[in-house]
Amino acid sequence: MKSTNNGPDSEIEIGTACKNKSCQVRYEGTSSNETECLYHPGVPVFHEGLKYWSCCQRKTTEFDKFLEQQGCETGKHNWVAVKETVQRNNCRMDWHQTGSNVTISVFAKCADPTKTIVKVNQVSVDIFIVYEDDKIYSQWLELNGIIDIGKSCVKLLGSKVEIILKKAEPVSWGKLQYESQAGDHSQSS
Template identity: 40%
Template sequence: MLQCYNRGCGKKFNADENTDESCCHHPGEPFFHDVYKGWLCCNKKTIDFTEFLNIKGCTLSKHSNIKPPEPVKEEKNIEIVTEVPKVERLPIKSTMERPPFNETLTKVHPVVLPALKEAIDSLIPKLKESSLSNRVETDIKIGTSCKRSGCTAVYSTETIDSECQYHSGYPVFHEGMKYWTCCQKKTSDFTAFMNQKGCSYSKHKWFSDDQNSEVVNCRYDWHQTGKDVIVAIYAKLYHYENSSIEINPIRLKVSLCFPEQNNAKFELDLELRGIIDVKKTTAKMYGTKVEIIMPKAEPGSWAKLDFPRSKQVSETVQNDVDNKGKQSDSENSDVDLDDLDPVGMGPKILNLS
């Protein structure tokens, strides 16, 4: 007995009894598409595999013991690319050279919000009225000199209501040069330095600041974006005119004055971790805080806001610079520099006569 290999038949047959109507099979190819199975020759399809196997053939012919050829699978020639694509790397920018900490400071002119301005403008007259009860003008002696730096006016009936022209910064003596930090007019001649007119205008100050003024502790915080570093100092009722914000590329120095607390001050002097763009730095004074926005001079994230720095070290360095200037100028000048009393970070001229 021979085995029939026609599709859909699968019976065994005797070659002597094999006729043209002995085999019932499918001459076409089977197909499997989605969930359907069927034969292309008779277009019969079903979703059940057992029913598919039991579909009767659609053509009668002789049995065949020859296996039909299996379909040849096309071999796809896949080329393996061994070349590694070249990636063009951008040149690494060299980091900026860090400037010295004692570089000249630039004053930032903040935007004062109306809420703060109205609060301080209404507070100052009340404080003046209360201070007059304790200190009247009769306490000022005729001939008393103005306590502001660079002003040579003395107290008299003619100068009570006159305008005071003074230097809001402090004097610097460095490598033979003398200048004020507020207007930066440098000169090597001490007489010309003493005769420099002030760059700020206000009322005369006949009384010196109390030495026992309190120190205010204010909370401050910071955060950063991809381009800016923002410092926020939380404070209320600070005087917007008597407060100052000064910076250089790696330094932030803030001084806030509180008139309601006997002109007590909050001082902040930080050496910044990174380098900032001084020209693009801005500040805003709100009723509850001071916000300073410092653009980064080079991209990157700061791990911290500042480097730990002792305040005494910075004051010692400044004093050493001032002392060197005094020693070099005392040989060529008739003015005794011992008459310069330190106020803030530098000496202040009290009397030139």
């Protein structure tokens, strides 16, 4: 059968699983396109024995229960894995801290305020910046400490995006990112 959602030449086999995270629906014909997709738009987080999705924060210690968590957002099913066509760019990212704040600076000139999104929770930051009309910077960070979301802010400046995170406790962070990722993406202060 051919899909109307993924282009005229896309062949979808009966039984194909939806590619959206945590959606358990399988393709059973064109009627499957009419059903609602429940999925997680965030990323899985494994922190101090807890397992949860960055988008909804329903925490569990059991991996099977984590896998069974129903999605927190609704949308359309995605039967075919789509290759990313947008080129991601690397911008210089730096960070520094004071007794009460951690400031992350992403050096992306002329960030578009209508398309730039920074999502935070107490232990992570998800950064998506569109700058210089068509360039994209995307980064997810699991933080080395806990932040106060209500007292944190984002500033879009001419030459950079500043993400100012209020520390929940006035302690020094040895690294920006939690140890499990620090080897891959850490920046020095």
